Amino acid sequence: MTRNDERQQWREFHDFVAAPEMTPGTALDRRINAQIGKALRWEFWQVGFKMTLIQVVTGLATLTICPQFGLGLGDHLSLHAGHVGAPAVLFYLMCGLLFVSCGGLLCGVLLRRSELARAQKMRGRYFLGYACVAYLMLVLLGSEAFVATSLLWIPGAVLGNLAGFVLARSLRLRLV
Numbered sequence: 001m002t003r004n005d006e007r008q009q010w011r012e013f014h015d016f017v018a019a020p021e022m023t024p025g026t027a028l029d030r031r032i033n034a035q036i037g038k039a040l041r042w043e044f045w046q047v048g049f050k051m052t053l054i055q056v057v058t059g060l061a062t063l064t065i066c067p068q069f070g071l072g073l074g075d076h077l078s079l080h081a082g083h084v085g086a087p088a089v090l091f092y093l094m095c096g097l098l099f100v101s102c103g104g105l106l107c108g109v110l111l112r113r114s115e116l117a118r119a120q121k122m123r124g125r126y127f128l129g130y131a132c133v134a135y136l137m138l139v140l141l142g143s144e145a146f147v148a149t150s151l152l153w154i155p156g157a158v159l160g161n162l163a164g165f166v167l168a169r170s171l172r173l174r175l176v
Contacts, residue, residue: 043118044118044122047111047115047118047119047122048122048126050110050111050115051107051111051119051126051130052130054103054106054107054110055103055107055130055134055161058102058103058106059100059103059134061102062099062100062102088149088150089149089152092149092150092151092152092153092156093152093153093155093156094156095153095156096131096152096153096154096155096156096157096158096159096160097156097157097159097160097163098156098160099157099160100131100134100156100157100160100161100164101160101161101163101164102164103130103161103164104127104160104161104162104163104164104165104166104168105164105165105167105168106164106168107119107161107164107165107168108164108165108166108167108168108169108171108172109168109172116169116172116173119165120169123161123162123165124158124162127157127158127161127162127165128154128158130157130161131153131154131155131157131158131161132154134157135150135151135153135154135157
């Protein structure tokens with residue numbers, strides 16, 4: 001940049017600063033506010049899709065160590081011993097609570113603030129729906145589940161998701 005270019009830029013900047021204040025018209029104000037509002041407001045389906053993606057990835061990861069439905073990979077003797085030794089009602093409830101809480105926790109961590117506000121409004125219905133669909137998928141894919149007792153996995157999963165989501169959300173809102 002030459003010295004003349006710099007002087008020209010300074011003159012233009014000075015003219016800009018010295019110019020009288022102008023305000024845009026109300027129509028332009030409304031259009032800009034609508035665009036910003038739309039960008040900041042995520043629709044429920046968008047937040048739900050993002051939460052479902054987080055839940056599915058987390059769920060598939062936990063299935064690699066979960067012996068509950070017979071889909072776990074590898075030998076996890078302590079988990080298998082718990083599955084055999086614990087009462088079925090308690091075991092299914094606790095497994096739903098523990099394994100699925102990771103998904104709720106990650107949803108609370110990975111969602112943006114505007115998404116958290118949307119997710120907060122639908123969290124109970126969403127987590128119940130997700131737990132029911134996840135359970136049905138596990139049963140339909142041929143897992144070894146006895147329907148009467150394994151149904152307790154659903155309330156455990158809902159509670160685990162809610163606990164993880166609320167914990168992560170509250171910690172995140174307090175720390176940021």
